[in-house]
Amino acid sequence: MAAEGWTYADLANKVEVDPKSVERWVNLGRTPRRSTAVLAAETLGEDVHALWPSLRQARPARAISPELVALHDQRADFPTSAFADMLIQARERIDVLVYAAVFLHEAYPRLNDALKERAADGCTIRIAIGDADSPNVQQRGQEERFGHGIESRCRLALMHYRPLIGVPGIEVRKHGTTLYNSIYRADDQMLVNAHVWGVNAYGAPVWHLRRNGDGGMFDTYAESFNAVWATADSIEEV
Structure with a gap:
């Protein structure tokens, strides 16, 4: 964000969240919801997993198929x-x-x-x-x-x-x-x-x-x- 001149408000406006949420991502290491994270990464031109490595974790699979x-x-x-x-x-x-x-x-x-x-x-x-x-x-x-x-x-x-x-x-x-x-x-x-x-x-x-x-x-x-x-x-x- 600093390299490209993005402010918290600029990115918040692009991904439709509160600027305080973006501030928490940067300063507190918070991870947004997957869909928001993907949109933010695309906006910044970065890899979503490079920004938020925790999203690499696979979603829990269903243990038993209902069928x-x-x-x-x-x-x-x-x-x-x-x-x-x-x-x-x-x-x-x-x-x-x-x-x-x-x-x-x-x-x-x-x-x-x-x-x-x-x-x-x-x-x-x-x-x-x-x-x-x-x-x-x-x-x-x-x-x-x-x-x-x-x-x-x-x-x-x-x-x-x-x-x-x-x-x-x-x-x-x-x-x-x-x-x-x-x-x-x-x-x-x-x-x-x-x-x-x-x-x-x-x-x-x-x-x-x-x-x-x-x-x-x-x-x-x-x-x-x-x-x-x-x-x-x-x-x-x-």
Whole structure:
């Protein structure tokens, strides 16, 4: 301020505070509110953190997201029936993004019938499974030391879901993306099976989310699903 000839009143007028506030910033080391500090720094042509280093401190983060219902250490700890139960209770939308997830059909043999019933009642169903010929799928098998097992399971998943191809309200596609998370969405609830390098999906954590407004964790994963879906290829009837 001294170098540029600023008075307390001059700066106070620019940032719309009392001149006594500016005087306290200078002489008593007081820190203004962040928005006022940023405006003052811009007015003086200085870095706000150089003037008030305490503003470098990050704002306290929310300890727990309001959308997080539960966090399970491993998918193996979460009852397989809970996946199917959540899906078949959906009324408007079901989205599934996996490489294979054949455990669903193995644990719930009438899953296809239940999905057909949901679709008949007006539920929109989108299922994206892994393309066995994708380099990303094959790389995943190597990372998990599972060899060609992942590719075989992708082909098995296609066999499971093929009877749903062409059913009104249901669409099945193949994707070749890197699968960072498996996603199971039923309306405003979602199970996210996070993936860990070198660990089979059943040994990785599961987030149970419930949507709570725009822009939260739920929407982040929902947008991720949509992005993968846009790259996926439709599967023709045979």
